[in-house]
Amino acid sequence: MDKKGYYGQWGGAFIPEVLYETFRELGRAFEEARSDPDFWPEYLRLMSSYSCRPTPLTHAANLSDHFGGAGIYIKREDLNHTGAHKANNVMGQGLLVKRMGKKRVIAETGAGQHGVATATMAAKFGFACTIYMGEEDVARQRPNVFWMEKLGATVIPVTSGSRTLKDAINEAFRDWVTSMDDTHYVMGTVCGPHPFPEMVAWFQSIIGREARRQILAAHGRLPARVFACVGGGSNAMGIFQGFLDDPEVELIGVEAGGHGIETGQHAARLAGDDGSAGVAQGYKTMFLQDSDGQMRDTHSVAAGLDYVGVSPILSDLWEKKRVRFTAATDREVMAALELTMRKEGIIPALESAHAFVQAFKEAPAMSRGEALIINMSGRGDKDIFTIADAFKDPSWKQFIIDKGRQYAAD
Numbered sequence: 087m088d089k090k091g092y093y094g095q096w097g098g099a100f101i102p103e104v105l106y107e108t109f110r111e112l113g114r115a116f117e118e119a120r121s122d123p124d125f126w127p128e129y130l131r132l133m134s135s136y137s138c139r140p141t142p143l144t145h146a147a148n149l150s151d152h153f154g155g156a157g158i159y160i161k162r163e164d165l166n167h168t169g170a171h172k173a174n175n176v177m178g179q180g181l182l183v184k185r186m187g188k189k190r191v192i193a194e195t196g197a198g199q200h201g202v203a204t205a206t207m208a209a210k211f212g213f214a215c216t217i218y219m220g221e222e223d224v225a226r227q228r229p230n231v232f233w234m235e236k237l238g239a240t241v242i243p244v245t246s247g248s249r250t251l252k253d254a255i256n257e258a259f260r261d262w263v264t265s266m267d268d269t270h271y272v273m274g275t276v277c278g279p280h281p282f283p284e285m286v287a288w289f290q291s292i293i294g295r296e297a298r299r300q301i302l303a304a305h306g307r308l309p310a311r312v313f314a315c316v317g318g319g320s321n322a323m324g325i326f327q328g329f330l331d332d333p334e335v336e337l338i339g340v341e342a343g344g345h346g347i348e349t350g351q352h353a354a355r356l357a358g359d360d361g362s363a364g365v366a367q368g369y370k371t372m373f374l375q376d377s378d379g380q381m382r383d384t385h386s387v388a389a390g391l392d393y394v395g396v397s398p399i400l401s402d403l404w405e406k407k408r409v410r411f412t413a414a415t416d417r418e419v420m421a422a423l424e425l426t427m428r429k430e431g432i433i434p435a436l437e438s439a440h441a442f443v444q445a446f447k448e449a450p451a452m453s454r455g456e457a458l459i460i461n462m463s464g465r466g467d468k469d470i471f472t473i474a475d476a477f478k479d480p481s482w483k484q485f486i487i488d489k490g491r492q493y494a495a496d
């Protein structure tokens with residue numbers, strides 16, 4: 087990253103002038119924390135006492151036998167408090183807010199997972215908390231809204247525009263412009279204006295630091311490949327950072343293929359060629375947009391992957407070919423989910439199941455002495471109704487993943 091927050095040609099900070107000073111202050115607070123030798127140990131203590139860190143690296147012996155190729159290991163971010171890697175980021179930002187002496191946090195949320203994680207952090211640290219959420223999403227995500235409110239947050243339904251995530255983002259920024267003296271904006275992923283991508287990536291690097299140590303202990307050498315799903319890119323950046331300097335470790339990001347990239351109903355910004363460079367929401371990255379630069383509607387069975395932009399850090403690693411990008415369709419995801427439940431007694435989140443799909447496609451052709459790691463970003467309990475609905479439509483069964491080949495069952 088350069089001084090202005092660019093990763094190659096990607097990133098930057100395209101923000102209204104009134105927010106310049108706030109971003110400068112945030113950047114300074116972050117850099118001071120990063121160079122303070124006491125800060126990371128304090129973060130580790132918090133995460134081990136409050137969020138089950140270090141999370142285990144599980145050897146998936148049954149899946150490894152099933153595919154007969156590489157040894158399959160699963161990094162268990164589902165065992166974090168609130169059920170996903172999001173806790174790594176929000177708790178870290180909580181410590182930073184305390185350091186800056188601010189008393190209130192705001193966030194925007196689509197599916198509600200980031201809202202719940204932020205409300206949890208605010209309760210723990212004693213901050214006031216306001217969550218912006220599109221009216222449409224408030225209706226779709228009742229259980230998450232319920233918990234945010236019970237945790238003490240104020241949830242504000244946003245009624246402008248399409249009443250979904252991007253309108254909530256605008257509304258949260260409007261709040262911040264008038265409240266920045268005592269309020270911190272909790273960014274949920276490695277996106278947005280500098281310094282957010284750098285800051286969120288740093289907190290999430292805890293995943294990769296642990297995973298590197300754990301695979302060396304369990305397998306005796308580095309993994310050949312590491313797989314992670316990519317929404318905004320924070321769980322992927324989290325685990326990839328453990329292996330970025332090891333050229334022999336191949337890194338694979340899996341985006342939401344939705345109904346198939348050829349249908350246009352997906353959220354693949356880097357895999358395939360539907361994405362294009364643009365500046366929106368305060369930063370430059372690869373977006374899904376039409377020829378006028380209007381953001382397109384995206385689709386995925388996994389709400390957390392359903393986003394038009396992607397981390398500028400990943401756009402850079404994509405351009406440099408350090409990370410390979412692919413996509414998994416909704417139906418492939420259902421097949422991988424069922425296989426993982428039956429073979430290992432583990433229920434991945436729909437988001438995480440995208441990474442499982444790609445690992446299952448590649449494992450059989452890898453040699454037995456090799457290992458691969460799947461980053462399991464979260465647990466699937468939250469997806470119960472979506473999964474139950476999807477299982478009613480048996481068309482996913484034609485994607486049963488057998489020894490890495492997908493075949494039509496009929």
Ligand SMILES: *Cc1c(COP(=O)(O)O)cnc(C)c1O
Nearest residue numbers: 317318319320321390437463464
């Ligand atoms: C939010 C979420 C994601 C997507 O976010 P990233 O920033 O791409 O990691 C993935 N998995 C789970 C379980 C999530 O809750």
